[in-house]
Amino acid sequence: MNPQLRKVSAIELQAFIAKAFIAIGISASDAANIAELMTRADVVGADGHGVFRLPQYVRRIKGGAVNIKPDIRIERAAPGMALIDGDNGMGHLVMRIAAEHAIAKARTSGVAWVGVKHSNHAGPASLYASMPVEHDMIGLYLAVGNANHLAAWGGLDMLLSTNPIAVGVPAGKEPPIVLDMATTVAAYGKVKTAAQRGETMPEGWMIDRMGKALTDPRRANEGLLLPIGGYKGYGLALVFGLLAGTLNGAAMGRDVVDFNNDDTTPTNTGHVIVAINVAMFRDLQEFKASVDELIRDIRNSKRLPGVDAIRLPGEQSHAKRAERLQSGIPLPAPLLKSLDALAAELKISPL
């Protein structure tokens, strides 16, 4: 095994995260709730969105940027929608409530669109798009990212974030389809992970301010992320931001706070979660059989020369989950070092 990695179990990791949050004044139940979702991110392989973020979260809470005792409430509601005010609480708490509300509402409304404002970074998009799936619903999640690393197509002013989309679709015997993607070629979390691991980025992830390829992740703050498909990815980042941010009265464009470089300002993060109750549209078992059939048709497709397997969105996370629950979550040495420093600072036992 790589000496630069140590594996920890999901249970250990979750307990450590919860202790850290309790140490800075979050209630035990909220701490357990956030820790469970953050660990879930690590278990499915969303390495830039789990415990990796813990030191930053703690720093921002200590800086007063995040409310540790939020009153998360439904501000507006109509039969097909709700707007939730997260009261600047941790995004995980806010989004779990939003997703559960969407699911409950979609039982009778068929489709429930729940907008969220005054929230914070909530980890990987797939967490929330997957919640309706457990209730035989499709989940659709959009968010405004917490730092602008993207310009309009042809521009230099960083007015857009990597605004992600995630969609979770229940299947029958097959694992669910779970797409989770930034609208940029690479998510900024991947850039941060590459920097921490001392890796070089492939060309196409970022450009510098002259339009040339930028491959050193330590120089990331001198450059711009590139959207997928050029102007198309720019368009997607823009409209997802309008839906998750502007529509909800959350930050978008110049109002987005760079939470990597600011420990005191609330982000007013916006999200959307839509729960779509499949059985309202057609027979649930027939739907699931159709999804299974499609999955198998895709998996068993003829392949281009040199391709070893055709994967469905979420398939690799699904496999990683099984493996990591079994044999632990690999944490690279620089991350372990920062978590040890955090433990010392918070006077809790290290991992």
Add this chain to the structure above:
Amino acid sequence: MNPQLRKVSAIELQAFIAKAFIAIGISASDAANIAELMTRADVVGADGHGVFRLPQYVRRIKGGAVNIKPDIRIERAAPGMALIDGDNGMGHLVMRIAAEHAIAKARTSGVAWVGVKHSNHAGPASLYASMPVEHDMIGLYLAVGNANHLAAWGGLDMLLSTNPIAVGVPAGKEPPIVLDMATTVAAYGKVKTAAQRGETMPEGWMIDRMGKALTDPRRANEGLLLPIGGYKGYGLALVFGLLAGTLNGAAMGRDVVDFNNDDTTPTNTGHVIVAINVAMFRDLQEFKASVDELIRDIRNSKRLPGVDAIRLPGEQSHAKRAERLQSGIPLPAPLLKSLDALAAELKISPL
């Protein structure tokens, strides 16, 4: 002026299209309705989706693939959703009813998600995403394309179409933002237009079955369209297809009928239109002011070297609309020739 082009007014074009549909048995009011939407496509510059499609539509109607007297009906409804059965009518008729239903429903439900099955090709996605905008709502449209030109990432079996997304967002003093994009680098309509114009395609639009670039649009049926952002665009095409197709009981995957090469089989086309009533989320004027501000921030951004202007999605269509309503719609010679042949066949006066 290019001798290979002739300009016709929107009024002339609309009248011609309507006459063609009446000549094959469609009622005068339905024909006017379809002709108005098809002309709107040409006016905004969606050249692959307007009158260009008329010969094909006529051929399929004559072949019995499309029902010219459909009973378009709401099959299922709940407070946040409806499912419409288009009874195999022309997609324009079905989608106009679906969009109007979504708008009416969103007045009280806040957000209305309307799925559609047993429909047909309905022209450009922007037409329907724009309809809610006129009522101070955001429109979100998804569809399953009517021919599979895309494989799963790494695959060769064409199980996916260019499944587009369109989002229309009302602004204040600025023109609305209207994104309309295929999940492929190029829509198949653009490939068809390039073939008709005798143009070469840029590398990156299509590959052949060995994975090599394909640039001759006349060889399009030997190749595959490429998704935007590689596996990400494949993921988007897949989940948009699940939402617009599978969820509604419409065609998806192997069930998609190639309407370019089949004049007799109903396509069972699926679409989704979502109307999002902005005023249910926040003050409408504040929302519009925020959108205007974002548009201006983007337009006035600093630019990369060599870039002359930064555009918003829909801006070029908006400009084209003004120009074409003023000075006419340019029709290339091969298209005019096919429309003349159609006029002769249907015994109506040519354009």
